Amino acid sequence: MASPRSGAAAGTSISVRGLGLSFDAQAVLSDIDLEVPGGTTLALLGPSGCGKSTLLKLLAGLQQPGAGSIRFGDQLVADAQTCVAPERRGLGMVFQDYALWPHMTVAGNVSFPLEMGGVAKSEREHRVAAALARVGLGHVSKRRISALSGGQQQRVALARAIVAEPRILLFDEPLSNLDRDLRVSLCREIGDLLAQLGTTAVYVTHDRDEAETLAHQVVTMQQGRVVRAMQRSGNQYNETL
Ligand SMILES: Nc1ncnc2c1ncn2[C@@H]1O[C@H](COP(=O)(O)OP(=O)(O)OP(=O)(O)O)[C@@H](O)[C@H]1O
């Protein structure tokens, strides 16, 4: 098991208070409270349809809450009146389906967020090489995405998520498309990477083992509500809700 980080200062804290969202008068999220200290990882577990991805979208700024608030550090990023745009939230995201551009090279995909951010070419090349080295893909930077395995593609997505040095990383079932052995090893690698970077992270998964490999807190949702919260203490988790 990868050892979760000490929780030291590096990342930005996330504070979610009384968060709620309805679609067509149907509550999808109700009264969600979460506190993620800077530099720690919170895993979200729960059955299909319980609202995990919707909560992640609210954190990302892809949707706006109907009630409650989200703060990153001291900054209010979302409430019923406020919605800071996703590109202004300092986020990196990794999804189940990789969301890579298949016709572009590995380096081209990883470089994209830096190009959007107006980073100069020489600096981009340096940072792309460093991000690919971190995920063990320095040797395939010129390959096309379509020539990579699923595990390699997810490593590219990881490199793209970290290349702009985000303050928060969001993961939505990043390993669900991979076979069991690869899931276990890549999950450990992600844990180690988060430990090195000290980035705050929210990690959605169906897999309790994955959650417990990575997370300082494991929160279980059901029907849009938090029903259980566990906090890591040494090698075990204590129930806090
Ligand atoms: N744009 C939308 N309009 C209407 N309903 C939506 C919308 N997005 C999500 N929902 C509903 O919100 C609920 C929660 O969906 P969500 O995708 O967050 O679940 P999930 O926990 O991520 O599930 P899974 O584990 O299958 O990915 C579901 O009932 C879904 O149908």
Ligand SMILES: [Mg+2]
């Ligand atoms: Mg989902």
